[in-house]
Amino acid sequence: MLQFQDHLDPWDILRFFEDKVGAGLWRYDAEGRMQWSRGFYRLLGLDPFTIAPSYAEIEKRIHPEDRRPKRDPREFMFDRSLLNGEIRIVRPNGALRWIRIQSEVLLDPASAKESVLGLAIDITEQRRLLQPLKMDSDRYAALIDITGGVLWIGTQDGRITALLKADNNAEAQRLFGNGWIDLLPEEERETALRNWLVAAETGRPYDVEHRLRQPDGSYRWYRCKAVPVPEADGVIREWLGISMDVHQEKLSLQPAGAAKLTGAQLRAARGMLNWSVKQLASRTGLSAAVVRRLEEQNGMLRMPEGTINQLRDTLSAAGVEFIFPAVGKPGVRPR
CATH class of the missing domain: 1.10.260.40 (lambda repressor-like DNA-binding domains)
Structure with missing residues (x-):
């Protein structure tokens, strides 16, 4: 088995890793000294010949909205949250970059805390690629708020397998699985199931109005709409639906x-x-x-x-x- 250490200098490996991944290492020891690798200097946009490594220098580069409360850097040995996580840094030229930092406490042979070793990776490009997804997610959440309904995912046989954005909605949880059927007036259940099966077999959108029993035993009108979500080959993978309370509208x-x-x-x-x-x-x-x-x-x-x-x-x-x-x-x- 090829042993890297027999053919490559560890520093050559580190330089290769930092260059290709956009990463850097930092170290903070028990005496309060900090060291940065060449890659970490590059992440911050700093010159290793003019800037001495320090937590204060890092903090100056952190975006104001991402800075933690003022803490003593010596707390690194006990609490790595001073830097751990995803933060934005502003380089001296004004460029904004996202970096993810992870760290680990290293022990000496006597199991005493010797130093903290940290790894920082530039994730700006990943953040950029995720931005459209975040925008879609925000729009999706806003759409749910506008409709005032409960969004759900269902199967071909009419079972609700997931309730979207309804984790804390106890009333929505009643719809889970086949629960929505049990909430229908008994005389309406057979018709409701038949309507669903017709939609599932034909792939046509499902659009019905029905009453659902409330916790106090009364009934309210709901409008339930669902559309199929197909695979690339046209086979229906699942159904995406929404149930909206239309009781007052129905009365009007x-x-x-x-x-x-x-x-x-x-x-x-x-x-x-x-x-x-x-x-x-x-x-x-x-x-x-x-x-x-x-x-x-x-x-x-x-x-x-x-x-x-x-x-x-x-x-x-x-x-x-x-x-x-x-x-x-x-x-x-x-x-």
């Missing part, structure tokens, strides 16, 4: 009664469609005077049911939707 979309419409809704709907009073009157067969009188009424319109239905149906067909929330005032929005 309760169908209006046979003669349920307010003057404010009528005005808003006409304005949304950019119709004049005459246009609405012409489309409904009413007079402009009747339309104006209805729009001026407070609360629910007091007119024959047929007239109100005619107004509501005409406006709905033109692209507006009337909503009657359980809490708050009736409203109108584009369909």
